[in-house]
Amino acid sequence: MSARSFERIEETRDEPGRVLDFFERSVDRATWTVASRGRANIALVLRADPSVRGGVSLEPTGNGTRITLFIQDVRVPAGFPEDFPASPRAHAIDAVRVSTALYHVRWDVGAGLGFVTRFAEALEDAGWEVVTKTRGQFDLGSLTWRSRTRADLSCRIEMRSDPTAFIQPSFSIADVWVGFGADRTH
Numbered sequence: 001m002s003a004r005s006f007e008r009i010e011e012t013r014d015e016p017g018r019v020l021d022f023f024e025r026s027v028d029r030a031t032w033t034v035a036s037r038g039r040a041n042i043a044l045v046l047r048a049d050p051s052v053r054g055g056v057s058l059e060p061t062g063n064g065t066r067i068t069l070f071i072q073d074v075r076v077p078a079g080f081p082e083d084f085p086a087s088p089r090a091h092a093i094d095a096v097r098v099s100t101a102l103y104h105v106r107w108d109v110g111a112g113l114g115f116v117t118r119f120a121e122a123l124e125d126a127g128w129e130v131v132t133k134t135r136g137q138f139d140l141g142s143l144t145w146r147s148r149t150r151a152d153l154s155c156r157i158e159m160r161s162d163p164t165a166f167i168q169p170s171f172s173i174a175d176v177w178v179g180f181g182a183d184r185t186h
Contacts, residue, residue, distance in 0.1 A: 038125020043085035053086035102179035
């Protein structure tokens, strides 16, 4: 991890709602904006630098809950929607503002097994609705979403294998387009 990146994984016997309640009460609102709270996640945006996103992501285990607390400089361009969550282990590869109303970011999401499913849930909890969802081998595929609060705002996520990896399932790259007409891009 770096000065602009942090990840900690813990386990508890507490149920997810109680864990999320604790973190939501504990967030320093002078430092962070709570962008959304979902069924198994909280999305955060650093007020001083909106390119830094973080959150809490929960996964049920056999006898409790696995908690991933994370902060990432996901290098989103200025103006990128704050209500669009980041994902644990989404290391920025590059990000550009394609036009005044469209952004493209590329994240290295590591071993992407389960990424599409977990990220779809985080997006839904953040106020986005699914338009299309496809799944391919090794959980690769794509998602197309539209914002419930801003009808002109959409996003498309395409998962693909990292072409430099030699094992399957390999590390995955998430191409993310967010903005006006993103659902029609590519």
